[in-house]
Amino acid sequence: MLEISVIIPVYNAAEFLEKAVQSAVQFEEVKEIILIEDLSTDNSLEICEQLSTEIPKVKLFQHPDKGNHGAGASRNLGIEKAAGSFIAFLDADDHYLPNRFDAEKKLFKDPKIDGVFNAIGTEYLTEKGKEEFQSKFKEISLSTVNYPAEGEEVFKGLLSLSTKTFGTSFHLNSLTIRKASLEPHQIRFNKELRVHQDSDFIIKLAYHCHLKTGNITEAVAMRGVHDNNRITKIVKYSPQYNQRQFLLWQSLNQWAISNQIPAEPRKRIYLMYKSFDLSLKKGFIKYCTILGEVLKNPEILKTKYRFTYYNR
Structure with missing residues (x-):
């Protein structure tokens, strides 16, 4: 059976955090849920402490200086603390669906596969968030890729070097990787990037590791869209x-x-x-x-x- 460490960076996510954690607790494959609290200004830390007390799988960490270092540094700390053989990620305002690890249970039987990624859906949590999102992006019910791919084809697809259009890429919430596969090239998030550190990580991972598509026709997780999503605040080409x-x-x-x-x-x-x-x-x-x-x-x-x- 897979032993998965789910890493959740937490910053001002008090409203959504419990739902995210509960969505990961349900899986027998999830060995632990690692919360990295990043000096929130709301009561996220209090909720983290409560969850870590009430749920044995939940482990709470902060940065050594208890400061704010961003999602990239928080995920890196989570990777260092992870005890599972596999690592998955979840944003604190998102949640997993019951089929989250179905593809992984089959595909990771092949030892050459370092990582599996799937499709995710979009959930509108506020009306303002929905309006902002839809004003900047076309209606996206499913964020996925256009065709099954693995290995070098994934890397080429991410850089638009494939002969076919790869699609809307994939989200960290849908990715599961062998922890050991990160170590030969010390693949980590660029902590200097306050945004897009996920895209940076995924492209580097696709080059160094053998990734494979899992379930790309159904959502395995839901991305929450609300008033404070950073992605909806920036005008394209501004x-x-x-x-x-x-x-x-x-x-x-x-x-x-x-x-x-x-x-x-x-x-x-x-x-x-x-x-x-x-x-x-x-x-x-x-x-x-x-x-x-x-x-x-x-x-x-x-x-x-x-x-x-x-x-x-």
């Missing part, structure tokens, strides 16, 4: 959006260079990094720099870079 994307692709570009990954994905990552780097420049220097970069790398025009009014 300066703040471009800055966050720049930091993500800068992190991946540095990783690609240091790990000497193959030329095709390395170039793709560089072009994405450079496109958002250019988007942050202003005035005459910006357009001179864009021209120079396009002359060197015409493919940059095929990236997500946009000549928008935000960048003038």
Whole structure:
């Protein structure tokens, strides 16, 4: 039987936390639920303490300095504390469905598989959150990929290097990985990224490990959309959006260079990094720099870079 450690970073999630924890407790495969409380300003810590007292599977940790370090650092601490052979993640405002680990029980019988990912659904918890989400994104009832994939095809799909459109990627809530598979390359979340550390982690994981699709036609977890979701607060291609994307692709570009990954994905990552780097420049220097970069790398025009009014 699988022994899974579920890691939940907790920051100002008092309203949702108990539901998240209870959704993980139900599984026999879940050995422990690790709460990493990240200096919340609401009563999340009190709820964490109550849950860890009442439910034997729940273990509570804080950072050594009891400070706020972000979701990436919190998940890293959870990985270090995990005693299970497998690791799964859950956001504190989301929850698992009863079929969460059905695919894993079958697929992890193959020792070459390091990780399995599935589809997740969307649950609107507030009307304002629903309006904000739907104003920025098309209606997404299921976040999943478009076809079964494993190994190198997953990595290529995430970078849009596959001959087929990979889809809307996958969410951490749907991922289960062998803890031992993280260690050869010390795969961890980039704690310097306050957002997009999940995307950064998933792309690196897909390169170093053998990932495989599980259930990609039905949700195995639900993402909660509410008033305080950070994803709904940022206008696409606004300066703040471009800055966050720049930091993500800068992190991946540095990783690609240091790990000497193959030329095709390395170039793709560089072009994405450079496109958002250019988007942050202003005035005459910006357009001179864009021209120079396009002359060197015409493919940059095929990236997500946009000549928008935000960048003038």
